[in-house]
Amino acid sequence: MLRLVFIVIRFIFEIPFLLVQIKKYKNHPEKYSIEERIGWTRKLLRKATKRARVDLQISGVENVPQEGGYLITPNHQGLFDILALFNALDVPFKIVYKEELRKVGLAADVLDFMEYHAIVRNNLRQSMKVIRTTSKEMKEGMPAVIFPEGTRSKKGNSLNEFKGGSFKAAIDAKVPIVPCAMIDCFRVLDYNSLKKVHCQIHFFKPLTYEDYKDMNSTEIANYVENTIQDYINAHD
Template sequence: MLRLVYLVIRFLFEIPFLIFQIKRYKKHPERYSLEERINWTRKLLRKATRRARVKLDISGTEYLPKEGGFLVTPNHQGLFDILALFDALDQPFKIVYKEELRKISLAADVLDNMEYHAISRKNLRQSMKVIRSTTKELKDGLPAVIFPEGTRSREGNHLLEFKGGSFKAAIDAKAPIVPCAMINCFKVLDYNSLKKVNCAIHFFEPVTYDDYKDLTSTEIAEMVQERIQSYINEHD
């Protein structure tokens, strides 16, 4: 919480313009391409990471496919995970996020501007609609991010169970799956301190459709979870 307050203070004089820009994107989305809107958010969040006294080590970007859609599946440690992803990924991408984030009106505006998908864990029909939309985007060549745990782990670098349904969009699109490890990202906002934080994000070599086509979604989830947890255990 202390670091979040510190960030607000660092952005204090820029906040009116930022709000104006967010509202302008929302009111006139036809004037700006999706790529422009996502890139604007990336620039803002990268600035926030620099100002938050965070040293983010990024590795494995050489494994990211240069063309076509792919699904990034990180473990989930907290809100800073989103900033880490925007710091590490240079191309436009979509994120499937939990519906509860829409309770923060300004956050909802930013997410809507990027046409990100909110998923309701209590509404199966709505969830399937989101998966179908993500599948289409993957087929159209747009990368996507889904957190297979479904919610943030509150156990530090220990992962919660990965859910097989999180991989359905990739399976249906026959798209590569890129496991992604978040390490110590929870410390950025969970610790009530302004001390410099060292954390990391690592992308793994893609799991191609040929690699996983004979596996069930549960088996895929278990395989990806094991790879990420093993990497975290080695590098924590």
């Protein structure tokens, strides 16, 4: 929380301009492409990372497909995971997020103008609708991010169980699955400190549809979970 307050203070003179920009994108999305809207957010979050006393090490970006839709499946450590993704990736992508995130400040407005999709937990019909929409977008070439744990682990660099249903959108779309490891990202906003933080994000070689077509969703989830945890154990 202390670092988040520190970031806000460092943006204090830019906040009026940012509020105007957010309102502009929210009220007139038809005037701006999805690439422009997501690109604006990327620039803002990269600036926030630089001002937050964070040393983010990025690796494996060469493994991310250069074109077409695909699913990125990171472990989930905290709010900074989203900033890490925006720092690492130069392409537009969608994030499937839990509805509770909309309660964070102006998050709802930003999430809406980027056309990101909220999952309402315990609402199976709504969740399946989001999965179908995400699958369709990936078929059309838009990358997506889903956190297979469903919520942050709150166990440092240890993972919660990955849920097989998180991979259904990729399976239906027959697109590559890109495992992604977050290491020490929880230290950025979960610790009440302003000390410089070192954390990592790493992208693995994708699983193509040919690689996973004979696996069920639980087997895919277990494979991705073990791949990420083994990497964290070796690089923590």
